[in-house]
Amino acid sequence: MFSKILIANRGEIACRVIDTARRLGVRTVAVYSDADRDARHVAMADEAVHIGPAAARESYLVGEKLIEAARRTGAQAIHPGYGFLSENAGFADACAAAGIVFIGPPASAIRAMGSKSEAKKLMERANVPLVPGYHGDDQSPELLAAEAGRIGYPVLIKAAAGGGGKGMRPVLKAEQFAAELAGAKREAKAAFADDHVLIEKYLQRPRHIEIQVFADSQGDCLYLFERDCSIQRRHQKVIEEAPAPGMDLARRKAMGEAAVAAAKAIGYVGAGTVEFIADQDGTFFFMEMNTRLQVEHPVTEMITGQDLVEWQLRVASGEPMPLTQDQLRIDGHAFEVRLYAEDPARGFLPSTGTLRHLNLPADRARIDTGVRQGDVVTPHYDPMIAKIIVHGQDRAAALRRLSLALAETEVVGLRTNVALLSRIAAHPVFASGDVDTGFIERHRAELLPKPTGPDDRSLAVATLARLMEWRAEATERHARSADRYSPWHRMDGWRLNGEGHDEVRWSVGDSTVVVAAHYSRAAGGDPSALRCRLDLPGGGMDAQAVSAGPNRMRITLGGDVFSARVIAVDANDGGRDYVVFAGEPGGRALRLNDPRDASRTDAAAVGGGSVRSPLPGKIIDVKIKDGATVSAGDALLVLEAMKMEHTLTAPSDGTVKRVMFAVGEQVAEGVELIEFEPAA
Ligand code: ADP
Ligand code: ADP
Ligand code: MG
Numbered sequence: 213m214f215s216k217i218l219i220a221n222r223g224e225i226a227c228r229v230i231d232t233a234r235r236l237g238v239r240t241v242a243v244y245s246d247a248d249r250d251a252r253h254v255a256m257a258d259e260a261v262h263i264g265p266a267a268a269r270e271s272y273l274v275g276e277k278l279i280e281a282a283r284r285t286g287a288q289a290i291h292p293g294y295g296f297l298s299e300n301a302g303f304a305d306a307c308a309a310a311g312i313v314f315i316g317p318p319a320s321a322i323r324a325m326g327s328k329s330e331a332k333k334l335m336e337r338a339n340v341p342l343v344p345g346y347h348g349d350d351q352s353p354e355l356l357a358a359e360a361g362r363i364g365y366p367v368l369i370k371a372a373a374g375g376g377g378k379g380m381r382p383v384l385k386a387e388q389f390a391a392e393l394a395g396a397k398r399e400a401k402a403a404f405a406d407d408h409v410l411i412e413k414y415l416q417r418p419r420h421i422e423i424q425v426f427a428d429s430q431g432d433c434l435y436l437f438e439r440d441c442s443i444q445r446r447h448q449k450v451i452e453e454a455p456a457p458g459m460d461l462a463r464r465k466a467m468g469e470a471a472v473a474a475a476k477a478i479g480y481v482g483a484g485t486v487e488f489i490a491d492q493d494g495t496f497f498f499m500e501m502n503t504r505l506q507v508e509h510p511v512t513e514m515i516t517g518q519d520l521v522e523w524q525l526r527v528a529s530g531e532p533m534p535l536t537q538d539q540l541r542i543d544g545h546a547f548e549v550r551l552y553a554e555d556p557a558r559g560f561l562p563s564t565g566t567l568r569h570l571n572l573p574a575d576r577a578r579i580d581t582g583v584r585q586g587d588v589v590t591p592h593y594d595p596m597i598a599k600i601i602v603h604g605q606d607r608a609a610a611l612r613r614l615s616l617a618l619a620e621t622e623v624v625g626l627r628t629n630v631a632l633l634s635r636i637a638a639h640p641v642f643a644s645g646d647v648d649t650g651f652i653e654r655h656r657a658e659l660l661p662k663p664t665g666p667d668d669r670s671l672a673v674a675t676l677a678r679l680m681e682w683r684a685e686a687t688e689r690h691a692r693s694a695d696r697y698s699p700w701h702r703m704d705g706w707r708l709n710g711e712g713h714d715e716v717r718w719s720v721g722d723s724t725v726v727v728a729a730h731y732s733r734a735a736g737g738d739p740s741a742l743r744c745r746l747d748l749p750g751g752g753m754d755a756q757a758v759s760a761g762p763n764r765m766r767i768t769l770g771g772d773v774f775s776a777r778v779i780a781v782d783a784n785d786g787g788r789d790y791v792v793f794a795g796e797p798g799g800r801a802l803r804l805n806d807p808r809d810a811s812r813t814d815a816a817a818v819g820g821g822s823v824r825s826p827l828p829g830k831i832i833d834v835k836i837k838d839g840a841t842v843s844a845g846d847a848l849l850v851l852e853a854m855k856m857e858h859t860l861t862a863p864s865d866g867t868v869k870r871v872m873f874a875v876g877e878q879v880a881e882g883v884e885l886i887e888f889e890p891a892a
Contacts, residue, residue: 221293457645631798829853
C-alpha cells in the first residue's frame with residue numbers, strides 16, 4: 213500500500229478519497245486553485261498544494277502542475293477522481309513517465325474507450341451487443357444521412373469524443389437530419405476539438421443500466437452488479453439506485469458477463485463502468501465505457517458493503533482484489549440523489565452563491581460532500597452540493613428513508629433541485645419502479661409545478677418566527693435596561709389599552725400580506741410558549757410556538773402540531789428573507805416587509821446627530837429629558853404608527869441634546885425628533 217497519495221481533484225470526490233485513505237493509514241495531499249483555498253478537501257487533507265487560478269484549465273487540468281505537486285510532496289500515486297484528468301490517457305502516461313502511479317486503468321485502456329466509435333468497434337469484436345447504428349470513419353453528410361435512414365428514425369447523433377451530453381442530438385425526421393448533424397458537429401468541435409459523430413437508433417423510453425466492473429493486475433476481472441441511472445435531466449443522471457428495479461438473475465448475469473468481456477477486451481485494470489441502454493423488453497445494448505470511478509459508485513458500495521476507493525488503492529499498489537465474484541452479494545437496496553445548486557424551473561441553470569444555511573441529513577443518510585455552510589458555490593466548477601445516499605432492506609424501505617432524508621435537507625442562499633428530488637421520491641410511478649430516461653420530462657407538470665404564493669401555514673410559521681425574534685430582542689433589551697419594570701419591555705405586545713397585538717408584513721410578489729397577531733393572556737401552559745391568534749389570509753387561527761433549538765420551533769396551528777425551522781437571511785438585494793422549512797419540499801422563502809425594521813435601520817443610521825421618525829405617526833411617550841446621557845439601545849420615545857407602537861432607541865452611547873416634540877403631537881415621516889450627540 214502507498215504511504216502517501218495526491219488527489220488531483222476537488223469537492224466531494226476529493227473528500228471521499230481522503231476519507232478512505234485516512235482509514236487505511238495513507239497520508240493525503242490535496243491540490244487547490246485560488247477559488248478553493250478554504251475548501252473542505254483542503255482542510256481535510258494532511259497537506260495541500262496550491263496549483264493556480266480558479267479556472268480549471270489553468271489549475272486542475274494542468275497535468276504538469278499536478279505531477280510536480282506529487283513529486284514535491286513525495287506522493288507515490290495520484291488519484292484523479294472523476295471529471296478533470298481522470299480519463300486523460302496523456303496524463304496517465306505522464307504520471308508513469310514521472311514514476312508516479314496513476315490510480316486508474318492503463319493509458320491504453322483509456323485510449324481504447326476514449327472514442328465511443330472506436331469502443332463500439334472493439335465491443336463488436338468482443339460480441340458485446342450494440343445499439344443498432346453507424347460508427348464508421350466515413351463522416352460525409354450524405355453517407356451519415358443514408359445511414360440514419362437505414363437505421364430508421366428517430367435516431368440519435370452522438371459526438372464520438374462525447375461526454376456530459378454534449379454534441380448529442382435526437383433527430384425525429386429525415387428532414388431535420390442535416391441541420392441537427394451540423395449542430396452536433398459544431399457542439400462537438402467546441403467541446404472536444406473533435407467533430408467525429410456516430411449515429412444510433414434513438415430508443416423510446418429506455419433505461420440506463422450500468423455495470424460496475426473491477427480488474428486487478430493479476431488478470432482477474434469481476435462485476436459488482438448493476439446501477440439503474442434512468443432518472444435523468446438533459447441526458448444527465450439525477451438519481452441512481454442499485455440494484456435495478458425488476459432485474460432478474462439471468463439478465464444480471466448476462467449483463468455482468470458482457471461487461472467483464474468488454475473490460476477484458478481492453479486489458480482493463482481498476483474500477484470501470486460499462487454503460488448499457490436497455491429497451492422496454494429488457495434487451496440491452498453497450499453504450500460506452502467510463503474508465504474511472506463514477507459519481508454514483510456509493511450505491512454499489514451500499515449494497516455490497518465494499519469500499520471501492522479502497523479497492524482502487526489496493527489494486528493500484530499491486531494487490532489482488534479483496535474478494536472474488538462468488539463472494540460478492542447484494543444486500544438490500546440503495547439510492548443516491550445528486551443535490552445540485554441549480555434552478556429546475558429555469559432549464560436547470562446552475563445557481564451560484566453562498567450557502568447561508570446548510571443542513572444535510574447526516575443522521576439518516578450517507579452524505580458525500582465537498583462543502584460546508586458558509587462556503588461559496590462558484591461558477592468555476594460543477595454545481596453539485598452533495599450526494600445523499602440511503603440504504604434499506606428493500607427498495608420500499610430505502611425509498612422511505614430517502615424521502616425522510618430529503619425532508620430534512622435545508623439549503624438557503626441559492627436555488628437547488630431538492631424540491632424536485634423530493635417530488636420524484638414521492639411519485640407513485642417512481643415508487644412502482646417503472647423508471648425510464650424520459651421520466652422527469654413526462655411528469656414535468658407534477659414534478660416542477662408552477663410556483664404559487666405562500667400558503668397560510670408558511671405565513672403563520674414565518675410570522676411566529678418573527679415574533680419570537682422580537683420577543684428575544686425585547687428580553688435582551690430588558691436584561692440590559694435599568695428600568696426593568698417598564699411596560700415598554702414587556703414581551704407580549706402588551707398595550708395600555710388592554711389586549712396587545714403585533715403585525716408582521718410580508719411582501720408577496722407586488723403585494724403585501726399583513727399578518728396580525730393578537731396575544732392571549734390566558735394563564736397556564738408552557739410559560740416560554742408564544743401564544744396568539746393569527747389573522748391569516750384564509751382566516752383566523754390559534755397558534756402557539758415553543759422554541760426547540762436554534763432556529764427551530766414546535767408549533768401548534770389550529771389543531772395541527774409540527775416542527776418547523778425558519779432561517780432568516782439578508783438577500784443580496786438588501787432585503788431580508790425568512791426561509792420556512794415546515795414540510796414543503798425545499799422550503800419556502802418569504803420576504804419581510806417590516807416598518808419596525810425600517811425604524812431600527814433608520815435609528816441606527818442617524819449617527820450624525822438626530823433621531824428621525826421612520827413613519828408618520830403620533831408621539832405617545834417621551835422617556836428622556838433634554839441633556840440626558842444614554843447608552844446605545846436605550847428607549848428614547850415611543851411613536852404610534854400604522855396601529856403599532858415603535859420604540860425609538862438611542863443609536864449609540866451619547867447625549868440627548870434636545871427633544872423636539874411632546875406627547876400627543878403628530879409627526880411626519882423622516883422628521884427629526886431628537887437632536888442627539890453620539891459619545892466621542
Ligand atoms: P455521455 O457520454 O454524455 O454519458 P452516453 O452515450 O452515456 O453519453 O448517453 C447519455 C444518456 O443519453 C444515456 O444515459 C441515455 O439517457 C441517453 N441515450 C444515449 N444513447 C441513447 C439511445 N440510443 N437512445 C435513447 N437514449 C440514449
Ligand atoms: P438574492 O435574493 O439573495 O439576491 P437570488 O435571487 O439569486 O439571490 O436567489 C436566492 C433567492 O433564493 C433568495 O432570495 C432566497 O430567499 C431564495 N431562497 C434561498 N433558499 C431558498 C429555499 N430553500 N427555498 C426557496 N427559496 C430560497
Ligand atoms: Mg455515459
